Amino acid sequence: MRVYADENVWLPVVEGLRRRGWDVTTVYDEGTVRDSDREHLERATRNGWLVLTFDDDFLSLVAADENAERAGIVYVGQYGKEVGELVRRVDAALRRNRDRDLVGEIVYA
Template sequence: MPERIRFHLDENVDPDIALALRRSGIDVTTSQEANLLAVSDTIQLHFARTESRVLVTHDDDFLILNSQGIDHISIVYCQKDAKPIGYIIRMLILLYEVAALEELRGRVEYL
C-alpha cells in the first residue's frame, strides 16, 4: 500500500488549516507545535524531510531552496493571501486523497 501524505505547516500558514486537516483524519504538524518558530527555512525542510512530511508554506524562500537543489520530500506552495483558507484546506485534502507520497517526492505543488 502506498505511503499516505503527512503534512507539516510552516509558521506562516494559518493554524486553522491544521485543525481542519486533522478533523479530516490527516496527520499534520505545525512549526509552533514542533518548536520550530523562527528557525531557518533549511531547518524547516530538514524537519519535514526526516519526518517524511510534505511542507506547506506561503514563503517564496522555499521555492528558491528547491531551485538550488535542496533535498525535500515535497513542498506545497500558495502565495500569501492569494486564496481563501477554505480553498487551501480543500486542495490539501484533495491532494491527500488522490496522491501517494512517492508521487510527490522532490516536487513543488502550487495551489
C-alpha cells in the first residue's frame, strides 16, 4: 500500500515510516504542495493511495462527501506528541490494517 502524506505531516514522521518499510510519498515528492485538500484526496483516490494527514479538515471534507468513493485516510492528531510517538501510532495503524481494503475508510492512529 502506498501512503500519500499531505503537507501537514512532519517530514521526520515520513522518514520514520520509510525506515519501517512503508512506501510513503509526500506532496513535496509529487510536486503538489499547493493543491487543495480536495485535490489531494482526488489524486490519492485515482492512484489507489492511502492519505496520511494530521489535518482534521480532511475529516470535514469526507463528512461533506460521505457517499463519494474515495481513498482511505489515516488521521492522527499531532498536538502534544513527539515524532517517535507519531511514527509508532501510524505504523501500528498501518500494520493493523495491512490486509484490509481501506478505500472509503478513516483510520485513527
